[in-house]
Amino acid sequence: MSAENENKEFIYESFINNFIEEDLSDTSELVTRFPPEPNGYLHLGHAKSICLNFGLAEQYGGKCNLRFDDTNPAKEDTEFVNSIKNDIKWLGFDWEDRLYFASGYFDKMYEYAVELIKKGLAYVCDMSAEQVRLARGTLTEPGKESPYRNRSIEENLDLFERMKNGEFADGEKTLRAKIDMASPNINMRDPVIYRIAHMTHHATGDKWCIYPMYDYAHPIEDAIEGVTHSICTMEFEDHRPLYDWVVNNIDFKVKPRQIEFAKLNLEDTIMGKRYLRNLVETNQVDGWDDPRLITLSGIRRRGYTPEAIRSFCASVGVAKANSVVSLSQLEYYAREDLQPKTPVRMAVLDPVKLVITNYPEDKTEYLTLENHPKDESFGTREVPFTRELYIEREDFLEDPPKKFFRLAPDKEVRLKGAYIVKCTGVVKDSDGNITEIHCTYDPETRSGSEAAGRKVKGTIHWVSCAHAKPIQVNLYENLVIPDEGSDNGYSLNPDSLKVVKAYIEDNISDVKPMDRFQFMRNGYFIADSKHFTDEKPVFNRIVSLKSSFKPQKQ
Numbered sequence: 001m002s003a004e005n006e007n008k009e010f011i012y013e014s015f016i017n018n019f020i021e022e023d024l025s026d027t028s029e030l031v032t033r034f035p036p037e038p039n040g041y042l043h044l045g046h047a048k049s050i051c052l053n054f055g056l057a058e059q060y061g062g063k064c065n066l067r068f069d070d071t072n073p074a075k076e077d078t079e080f081v082n083s084i085k086n087d088i089k090w091l092g093f094d095w096e097d098r099l100y101f102a103s104g105y106f107d108k109m110y111e112y113a114v115e116l117i118k119k120g121l122a123y124v125c126d127m128s129a130e131q132v133r134l135a136r137g138t139l140t141e142p143g144k145e146s147p148y149r150n151r152s153i154e155e156n157l158d159l160f161e162r163m164k165n166g167e168f169a170d171g172e173k174t175l176r177a178k179i180d181m182a183s184p185n186i187n188m189r190d191p192v193i194y195r196i197a198h199m200t201h202h203a204t205g206d207k208w209c210i211y212p213m214y215d216y217a218h219p220i221e222d223a224i225e226g227v228t229h230s231i232c233t234m235e236f237e238d239h240r241p242l243y244d245w246v247v248n249n250i251d252f253k254v255k256p257r258q259i260e261f262a263k264l265n266l267e268d269t270i271m272g273k274r275y276l277r278n279l280v281e282t283n284q285v286d287g288w289d290d291p292r293l294i295t296l297s298g299i300r301r302r303g304y305t306p307e308a309i310r311s312f313c314a315s316v317g318v319a320k321a322n323s324v325v326s327l328s329q330l331e332y333y334a335r336e337d338l339q340p341k342t343p344v345r346m347a348v349l350d351p352v353k354l355v356i357t358n359y360p361e362d363k364t365e366y367l368t369l370e371n372h373p374k375d376e377s378f379g380t381r382e383v384p385f386t387r388e389l390y391i392e393r394e395d396f397l398e399d400p401p402k403k404f405f406r407l408a409p410d411k412e413v414r415l416k417g418a419y420i421v422k423c424t425g426v427v428k429d430s431d432g433n434i435t436e437i438h439c440t441y442d443p444e445t446r447s448g449s450e451a452a453g454r455k456v457k458g459t460i461h462w463v464s465c466a467h468a469k470p471i472q473v474n475l476y477e478n479l480v481i482p483d484e485g486s487d488n489g490y491s492l493n494p495d496s497l498k499v500v501k502a503y504i505e506d507n508i509s510d511v512k513p514m515d516r517f518q519f520m521r522n523g524y525f526i527a528d529s530k531h532f533t534d535e536k537p538v539f540n541r542i543v544s545l546k547s548s549f550k551p552q553k554q
């Protein structure tokens, strides 16, 4: 575990624990795996699977392997492999020396297929994909046996070898498991386990022109690695009998057990890799790490911490039933984690000028403000205070409702860490927009002084116009909005990114990309990892301060 994650415990208790405890003897060790297909970047759903697999291994003193599922001969995908490794490490997990590639087992898989043929459990079939599909039957009707089903073992061995040697064209033949065309489970109706594809594989080059199918390959990969519990998502539940068939008909020492759980679904979020990939490739977002994406690299650039993601994953739990988790739950864990470790600054996102008419024009006072509302160890900083300040436009109302405790004509408010001011009037432009708010301050009410105890209901933040630094602030809304007219029920939200010119207190010269702050009353922010420079400081809002989610008490 990385230093950042030390001393934190994340417990993933579920029905899976019962299975594990049932299966493990005193001498056996739990082995799990995380098996991503390197065809995109990881997303929050994958984080759930990672936390579960690596988390259980930690909990039981076992091991979790990282295995890239590259059985599909695809284009070069080093970028995806590297990003996946990086994301898993960021979450705080370690596969140590157990990094595997499914393609590393191609020789073994071939040998096992030969073994199945010799046992009379597999045959070469000449039917086309379309014919296989038509003969498969339905949920209520059995399938029809292939006319090639009863080829002799010798003929099958010969044909399969010739398939491997490249004597046939793509689709001309397949190797099928000989199970039961009348099985109520369609997956057991003589599934194809090898197909011909004359394609160059990124790892094995042109060595192979036959490639194993997922349902055949996955249990073998698990068994070879000594995986004891192969945890996957619900769509594989109906494939479990085939998984067991493969494991039981090949001579393995350890027979892994497949256990399914429900995928993580997030409210108003499209998780699938294919959707994300399309957004990236058509430049609708700023790369795979666009802070609006729920890819782990997007979430990281947005400013979420790995601890927040792990707490969130633990909080959503593991179940068989599908459910949709609210985004506010994710945000809740982000705040929980950020609150104790994030220093505070004042930044004004929608500035309007506040002029303190009885404050000397040429005076600058340095006021001492705490860097954290609860933790003194963060220390203090000196913030310049002058006659002209910026405050948030929304902190003033000319005609306020009853319970408005901010600034209004003749009303008082405390400027954070400074004085109580009273509004005396406003200046407007020819269109009636407020350009300046005028006020007077009470010199007796400086924060920390004796008279400071005088109570006013509201406190607002501010920055000194003469000292404040302009910054760019990116504010986010959900990336998609419901849209009944579209294929997947959503369309891109045109307001998902709002770029704002804001002002921050003067002292940010030591800020580096990825530094996080709480901007008082405005939320948690992070210096953008891609675009932050000293000349153009860019901050992303991680999350606002208000929470609508409350965790259930255990």
Ligand code: ATP
Binding pocket: 034, 035, 036, 037, 038, 044, 045, 046, 048, 049, 231, 232, 233, 262, 263, 264, 265, 271, 272, 273, 274
């Ligand atoms: P996608 O549908 O986004 O393409 P995938 O399942 O095809 O995802 P893989 O790389 O095959 O992606 O998945 C690696 C592991 O992550 C698998 O074990 C898969 O079950 C798990 N996984 C994928 N999506 C989720 C999710 N939303 N919740 C939990 N686990 C998931």
Ligand code: MG
Binding pocket: 037
């Ligand atoms: Mg997949």
